[in-house]
Amino acid sequence: MLYYSTSKQSPTVNFRDATIAGLAPDKGLYFPSEVPKYEPAFIKNIRKYSNEEIAFTVIRPFVGDCIPGNLLRDIVSETVNFPFPLHTIKENIYSLELFHGPTLAFKDVGARFMSRCLSFFNREKKEKVLVLVATSGDTGGAVANGFFNVPGIDVVILYPSGKVSDFQEMQLTTLGGNVTACKVDGTFDDCQALVKQAFADDGLKSHVSLSSANSINVARWLPQQFYYLFAYQQWQHEDVPPVFSVPSGNFGNLCAGLLAYACGLPVDHFIAACNANDAVYDYIQSGIFGAKPTIATISNAMDVGNPSNFARLLALFNEDHVSVRKVLSAYSISDEETKATLLRVFRDRNYLLDPHGAVAFRSLELFLEEHPAKKGILLETAHPVKFQNVVQPLINEAVEIPAGHNSPVTSGKLTQKLSSRYSDFKEFLLQPGFGK
Numbered sequence: 001m002l003y004y005s006t007s008k009q010s011p012t013v014n015f016r017d018a019t020i021a022g023l024a025p026d027k028g029l030y031f032p033s034e035v036p037k038y039e040p041a042f043i044k045n046i047r048k049y050s051n052e053e054i055a056f057t058v059i060r061p062f063v064g065d066c067i068p069g070n071l072l073r074d075i076v077s078e079t080v081n082f083p084f085p086l087h088t089i090k091e092n093i094y095s096l097e098l099f100h101g102p103t104l105a106f107k108d109v110g111a112r113f114m115s116r117c118l119s120f121f122n123r124e125k126k127e128k129v130l131v132l133v134a135t136s137g138d139t140g141g142a143v144a145n146g147f148f149n150v151p152g153i154d155v156v157i158l159y160p161s162g163k164v165s166d167f168q169e170m171q172l173t174t175l176g177g178n179v180t181a182c183k184v185d186g187t188f189d190d191c192q193a194l195v196k197q198a199f200a201d202d203g204l205k206s207h208v209s210l211s212s213a214n215s216i217n218v219a220r221w222l223p224q225q226f227y228y229l230f231a232y233q234q235w236q237h238e239d240v241p242p243v244f245s246v247p248s249g250n251f252g253n254l255c256a257g258l259l260a261y262a263c264g265l266p267v268d269h270f271i272a273a274c275n276a277n278d279a280v281y282d283y284i285q286s287g288i289f290g291a292k293p294t295i296a297t298i299s300n301a302m303d304v305g306n307p308s309n310f311a312r313l314l315a316l317f318n319e320d321h322v323s324v325r326k327v328l329s330a331y332s333i334s335d336e337e338t339k340a341t342l343l344r345v346f347r348d349r350n351y352l353l354d355p356h357g358a359v360a361f362r363s364l365e366l367f368l369e370e371h372p373a374k375k376g377i378l379l380e381t382a383h384p385v386k387f388q389n390v391v392q393p394l395i396n397e398a399v400e401i402p403a404g405h406n407s408p409v410t411s412g413k414l415t416q417k418l419s420s421r422y423s424d425f426k427e428f429l430l431q432p433g434f435g436k
């Protein structure tokens with residue numbers, strides 16, 4: 001499989017080079033040059049397959065011969081070694097729980113897969129790879145955990161000061177080792193801009209070998225297809241394919257679902273469930289896209305004003321707005337509505353959503369009001385305990401940390417403070433020791 005850049009200036013590359021590069025040299029995102037189709041028997045018999053077998057079958061054509069089959073099997077089985085249950089909330093709404101991984105959010109899957117691929121690709125090099133990642137909340141923890149102590153890799157995480165939850169900040173700042181967390185005086189989009197600028201800086205790249213662990217990286221993006229197949233494997237309504245409601249910020253997760261659909265997964269419709277950050281919502285309504293300043297909300301992992309993966313959304317539909325609208329609807333849900341939904345579902349259905357899941361639930365409800373014969377799945381992307389500060393006052397109860405997951409240690413936070421100026425960031429990265 002070859003990957004082309006969505007900016008169409010850079011040459012095509014294989015999975016290995018796309019993973020190492022992160023962003024293409026022309027600043028486009030790598031996108032598969034062909035869409036592999038599932039064997040009809042694979043979908044028909046999907047109940048007979050284990051999660052490992054599903055994941056291996058799905059990812060194999062995208063990796064090609066860049067990783068030997070037996071090793072890819074090992075990587076995949078380490079990636080999906082926790083449950084992905086489909087929970088019935090009511091007769092037509094189901095929740096795919098993606099929060100049973102080590103950092104209690106869905107990003108564990110992509111981070112675990114990518115760290116192992118990158119470590120394999122770098123196995124013979126003397127110099128370390130320096131992985132840069134900007135986070136709106138959950139990426140940082142997942143990447144820190146997924147890459148912690150992985151040989152040959154140093155990690156620098158940028159997060160917006162005061163805009164991630166306490167639990168999230170603990171998860172990304174307390175590991176130490178090969179993981180450095182930087183608290184940036186700015187928004188998530190500022191963090192993302194710093195990472196993008198570093199990638200475009202040839203002077204910097206002549207000193208350190210850079211890679212990115214944001215969902216722009218194909219090795220983080222592609223394994224997110226698994227969720228949709230795991231959901232379908234548990235789906236009981238063979239003649240009514242599911243509608244998927246995806247809480248969206250940078251749009252990596254949703255684009256992975258759309259890719260699985262293009263490969264042949266039966267899906268009725270997709271919903272981009274957005275908070276007040278509604279750039280893609282506006283595009284779906286009007287056909288015109290414009291990046292917007294980030295707005296802080298209670299579903300903070302979706303506070304993205306200029307979603308990176310929008311380029312992939314366009315690539316999936318050959319930039320045709322009419323085709324986009326056939327498959328994808330969007331909703332923008334306010335914080336008030338998110339809170340009301342969270343509380344209502346907790347009271348009426350005895351099911352505790354996190355704020356991101358509540359945005360997806362409400363979006364799905366609105367869609368189903370117009371399409372009463374359909375049934376849908378919302379992707380519950382994080383455990384509510386990660387948003388204790390929002391959830392606890394609402395329901396008037398403390399949320400328990402699930403068994404087997406310890407509270408991140410509250411002492412010894414290791415953070416480096418940075419301004420949002422690129423020159424400061426560069427100086428920081430050029431310190432001796434990084435990536436050596």
Ligand SMILES: *Cc1c(COP(=O)(O)O)cnc(C)c1O
Pocket residue numbers: 105106107137138139215247248249250251252253254301302356381382
């Ligand atoms: C990252 C994140 C999202 C947004 O996912 P994208 O792939 O960036 O659209 C939604 N919910 C949670 C909990 C997240 O951590």
